[in-house]
Amino acid sequence: MSIVTLITDFGTRDGYVGEVKGVLLSRCAGVSPVDVAHDLPAGDVAAGAWALQRIWDRFPHGTVHLVVVDPGVGGRRRAVAVRAGGRWFVGPDNGLLTRVAARAVPEEARGLDPARIGLPDVSDTFHGRDLFAPAAAHLACGGDPRALGPGLDPASLVLETLPEPRRRGREIVGRVVHVDRFGNLVTDVPSEWLPASPSVEVGGTGIARAGRAFADVAPGEAVLIRGSGGTLEVAVRDGSAAEALGAERGTAVRVRPAAEA
Amino acid sequence: MSIVTLITDFGTRDGYVGEVKGVLLSRCAGVSPVDVAHDLPAGDVAAGAWALQRIWDRFPHGTVHLVVVDPGVGGRRRAVAVRAGGRWFVGPDNGLLTRVAARAVPEEARGLDPARIGLPDVSDTFHGRDLFAPAAAHLACGGDPRALGPGLDPASLVLETLPEPRRRGREIVGRVVHVDRFGNLVTDVPSEWLPASPSVEVGGTGIARAGRAFADVAPGEAVLIRGSGGTLEVAVRDGSAAEALGAERGTAVRVRPAAEA
Amino acid sequence: MSIVTLITDFGTRDGYVGEVKGVLLSRCAGVSPVDVAHDLPAGDVAAGAWALQRIWDRFPHGTVHLVVVDPGVGGRRRAVAVRAGGRWFVGPDNGLLTRVAARAVPEEARGLDPARIGLPDVSDTFHGRDLFAPAAAHLACGGDPRALGPGLDPASLVLETLPEPRRRGREIVGRVVHVDRFGNLVTDVPSEWLPASPSVEVGGTGIARAGRAFADVAPGEAVLIRGSGGTLEVAVRDGSAAEALGAERGTAVRVRPAAEA
Numbered sequence: 009m010s011i012v013t014l015i016t017d018f019g020t021r022d023g024y025v026g027e028v029k030g031v032l033l034s035r036c037a038g039v040s041p042v043d044v045a046h047d048l049p050a051g052d053v054a055a056g057a058w059a060l061q062r063i064w065d066r067f068p069h070g071t072v073h074l075v076v077v078d079p080g081v082g083g084r085r086r087a088v089a090v091r092a093g094g095r096w097f098v099g100p101d102n103g104l105l106t107r108v109a110a111r112a113v114p115e116e117a118r119g120l121d122p123a124r125i126g127l128p129d130v131s132d133t134f135h136g137r138d139l140f141a142p143a144a145a146h147l148a149c150g151g152d153p154r155a156l157g158p159g160l161d162p163a164s165l166v167l168e169t170l171p172e173p174r175r176r177g178r179e180i181v182g183r184v185v186h187v188d189r190f191g192n193l194v195t196d197v198p199s200e201w202l203p204a205s206p207s208v209e210v211g212g213t214g215i216a217r218a219g220r221a222f223a224d225v226a227p228g229e230a231v232l233i234r235g236s237g238g239t240l241e242v243a244v245r246d247g248s249a250a251e252a253l254g255a256e257r258g259t260a261v262r263v264r265p266a267a268e269a
Numbered sequence: 270m271s272i273v274t275l276i277t278d279f280g281t282r283d284g285y286v287g288e289v290k291g292v293l294l295s296r297c298a299g300v301s302p303v304d305v306a307h308d309l310p311a312g313d314v315a316a317g318a319w320a321l322q323r324i325w326d327r328f329p330h331g332t333v334h335l336v337v338v339d340p341g342v343g344g345r346r347r348a349v350a351v352r353a354g355g356r357w358f359v360g361p362d363n364g365l366l367t368r369v370a371a372r373a374v375p376e377e378a379r380g381l382d383p384a385r386i387g388l389p390d391v392s393d394t395f396h397g398r399d400l401f402a403p404a405a406a407h408l409a410c411g412g413d414p415r416a417l418g419p420g421l422d423p424a425s426l427v428l429e430t431l432p433e434p435r436r437r438g439r440e441i442v443g444r445v446v447h448v449d450r451f452g453n454l455v456t457d458v459p460s461e462w463l464p465a466s467p468s469v470e471v472g473g474t475g476i477a478r479a480g481r482a483f484a485d486v487a488p489g490e491a492v493l494i495r496g497s498g499g500t501l502e503v504a505v506r507d508g509s510a511a512e513a514l515g516a517e518r519g520t521a522v523r524v525r526p527a528a529e530a
Numbered sequence: 531m532s533i534v535t536l537i538t539d540f541g542t543r544d545g546y547v548g549e550v551k552g553v554l555l556s557r558c559a560g561v562s563p564v565d566v567a568h569d570l571p572a573g574d575v576a577a578g579a580w581a582l583q584r585i586w587d588r589f590p591h592g593t594v595h596l597v598v599v600d601p602g603v604g605g606r607r608r609a610v611a612v613r614a615g616g617r618w619f620v621g622p623d624n625g626l627l628t629r630v631a632a633r634a635v636p637e638e639a640r641g642l643d644p645a646r647i648g649l650p651d652v653s654d655t656f657h658g659r660d661l662f663a664p665a666a667a668h669l670a671c672g673g674d675p676r677a678l679g680p681g682l683d684p685a686s687l688v689l690e691t692l693p694e695p696r697r698r699g700r701e702i703v704g705r706v707v708h709v710d711r712f713g714n715l716v717t718d719v720p721s722e723w724l725p726a727s728p729s730v731e732v733g734g735t736g737i738a739r740a741g742r743a744f745a746d747v748a749p750g751e752a753v754l755i756r757g758s759g760g761t762l763e764v765a766v767r768d769g770s771a772a773e774a775l776g777a778e779r780g781t782a783v784r785v786r787p788a789a790e791a
C-alpha cells in the first residue's frame with residue numbers, strides 16, 4: 009500500500025478531487041489517496057507551501073505528496089516531480105516547495121513530459137487530473153522517475169525568498185506567515201528565540217501575554233505560545249487572534265524582553 | 270480492495286458521512302470509501318449530477334458510486350442501484366444519473382427492497398445510511414445485484430431533460446450548467462464548437478476574450494477557455510467569473526465569430 | 531486493516547488533519563484513517579460529542595475513534611484512551627464521551643503518558659498530533675493498552691450532565707441538542723414519545739406539523755419527524771428550520787397532543 013497525499017484548493021463541492029482520485033486509483037490499484045487539505049484559499053500558493061511544510065515528513069518515507077495550487081496552469085510554469093527528504097513531491101513548479109526545500113535539499117527533479125508518460129490528452133486547465141495525478145500514480149506504484157520526463161537541475165526549482173525574522177538589539181522582528189482555521193497567527197520566529205519574560209506587539213497595536221498553552225489565559229485573551237510547528241504563535245483563547253488583533257499574513261510581530269517594553 | 274465513492278450534500282460538520290462509512294465498512298470489510306464531495310449545496314440534485322458526471326468513468330471498472338442528494342427521502346421517489354458503463358450507481362432515483370446516462374446507457378437497474386436486503390429498520394429520513402450504504406456495500410463485496418430488489422426497466426429511471434446548446438446561424442447559444450468553487454462558469458457548449466476568433470456574451474452583459482488557459486489573460490480579466498470537462502468555460506483569472514459577470518447556473522452564454530459581434 | 535476514524539475541529543484549509551494522518555500511518559502501516567468530520571465549530575465539545583454518538587457503533591468492533599475537540603489542550607484536562615462498547619476512544623477527557631457513555635458503559639480507561647508511550651516531544655498545543663495520534667496508532671496496531679499509561683477509574687471520566695426531556699402531564703418538554711448542516715433541529719425527545727396527533731412549539735413561537743418524512747410537507751414548511759438518530763427532529767423542507775424558527779442548540783421544544791394545544 010503506497011500513500012499519495014492530496015493538498016489542493018479544489019474545495020469539496022465539485023467533482024475535481026474525485027477526478028484526481030479516480031485517476032490515481034485507475035493507474036495504481038494499490039494506492040491509498042490521503043486527503044490533507046482541499047479548502048486552501050483559491051490560488052494561494054503560500055498557503056499550499058505552508059500546509060505542505062506541516063505534513064511532508066510526518067508521512068512514511070516513499071510517500072508521494074500531490075500538491076496542486078496552480079493559478080498558472082496552462083502557462084509557462086513547469087510541471088515537476090521532486091524528491092527531497094525521502095519523499096516525492098508532484099505539482100506545479102511555482103513555489104509550493106519553498107518551505108520543504110528550506111529543510112530538505114531537493115535531490116532529484118524531473119520535468120513532467122506528457123508524451124513520455126503516455127498522456128495524449130492533457131487539458132490546459134486541469135493538470136492536477138491530467139498530468140500530476142498520472143505522475144504521482146507512476147511513482148506510487150514504484151515506477152522509474154526517469155520515465156516521467158527530463159532531469160532538471162534541482163537548483164532551478166522556483167522557490168520564494170522568505171523574509172527572515174531579525175534581531176534588532178534585544179528586539180525580535182518577525183511576521184505572521186499563516187493564519188489558521190482557528191484564527192491563530194503563526195509567525196516565523198523560532199520558538200527558542202522567545203525571551204524569558206517577553207512583551208509582544210502584533211501589527212504595532214495589540215499586545216499579547218506569553219504563556220505555555222491556550223489554557224493559560226482567560227477566554228478572549230491573547231497569548232503568545234510556542235506553536236506546534238516550531239515557531240511562535242499568537243492565539244486568542246476560544247476566539248480568533250486574527251480578528252481580535254486585526255492581523256493577517258505579513259503582519260509584523262515584535263517580541264522583546266518585557267523590561268524594555 | 271473495492272472502491273465506493275461518496276458524493277453527498279451532508280457537509281462535514283455532523284456525523285452523517287461517518288455513519289455511511291461505518292455501515293460500508295461494517296458490511297464489507299474490504300471496501301475503500303473514497304470521498305469525492307460532501308459540500309454540495311443542500312438538496313441540489315443538479316450539482317450532484319454534475320459532480321458525478323465529472324468522476325464516474327475516471328474510477329476503475331467495478332467501482333460503486335454512492336450518490337446521495339436526496340431532498341425527497343421518505344417520499345415516493347424510488348431507491349435504485351443502476352449499472353452503466355461498467356460501474357454501479359446507488360442512490361435515489363431523482364435525476365442524479367441524468368448526466369451519466371447521457372453518456373452511458375443504463376444496462377441494469379434494481380429497486381432497493383429493504384426486506385430483501387435484510388434491513389428491518391430503514392428510517393424515513395436517512396436512506397444514505399440505512400438503504401444506499403448497505404446496497405453499495407453488498408455490490409462492493411461482489412454480492413448478486415438481484416438480491417437488492419426487483420429489476421426495473423432502465424428506461425424508467427428519472428432523467429432530467431437537459432436543455433441543449435443551439436446553433437442559430439453562426440451564433441451558438443448555450444448556458445451555464447455549473448458554477449464551481451473558483452467561480453468558473455462551466456457551459457454546455459462543446460469545446461469543439463468554438464469558432465476561431467470568438468466573441469462571447471455571458472448573460473447578455475459581460476464579454477470575455479477567448480484563450481487557451483487562465484494564464485493567457487491578466488489577473489481580473491475574463492477568458493473563455495476549453496474546459497477540462499469537454500465544454501467551454503468562462504473564468505476570471507485569479508477571481509470569480511460568477512461574481513464578476515453576475516452569472517449563475519442557467520445564465521445564457523452566446524458565442525459567435527468576432528467579425529459578427 | 532484496522533480503522534481509525536477522525537472527528538476534529540481542525541478544518542481542511544491547514545495541514546493539521548494531514549499531520550495527524552501522517553503520524554497514524556507512520557506508526558501503524560496497516561491503519562486506514564477514515565474522515566468523519568473536520569468542520570466542527572472550533573472548540574465545540576458538544577458538537578464533537580454529538581457527531582461521535584452518531585457514528586461510534588456503526589463502525590466494526592475494534593475501531594479506534596480519534597476525537598479531538600480540545601480547547602483545553604496544554605491545560606489540566608486529562609488525555610485518555612477509553613474502551614466502551616467494543617471500540618476505543620482516544621482524545622481529551624473533556625466531555626466528548628458524554629453521549630457514548632450514556633449508551634455504553636466505559637469498561638477501561640487509560641491516561642496517556644508521553645514517557646511511557648515513548649514520546650519525548652509533546653507540544654502544549656497539538657496533542658491531536660503528538661499524543662492522541664500515537665496512542666490511536668498503538669491501539670490500531672493491536673498494542674497493549676497498558677503501554678499507554680496508568681489505568682483510570684472509568685467512573686472518573688468527565689461527562690456532561692445532559693438535561694433530560696420531561697413529561698409535564700401530557701406535554702413533553704425537550705430541547706434542541708444539535709443543529710445540523712441542513713438547519714434541521716435535532717431534539718432530545720425520544721421518537722417513541724411522539725403522540726398520535728401532536729402539536730409542536732419550538733422556542734415558544736414557531737409551530738411545526740408532524741409528518742413521516744420531509745416530503746410530507748410543502749417546500750418551506752416546517753415538519754416534526756422521527757429523526758434518524760432515534761429522537762424527534764424539526765425540519766423545514768428545502769430550507770433551514772434553524773433559520774425559519776430562530777432556533778439554536780438549547781432552544782426548548784414542546785410537544786403535546788393537538789387536542790390540548
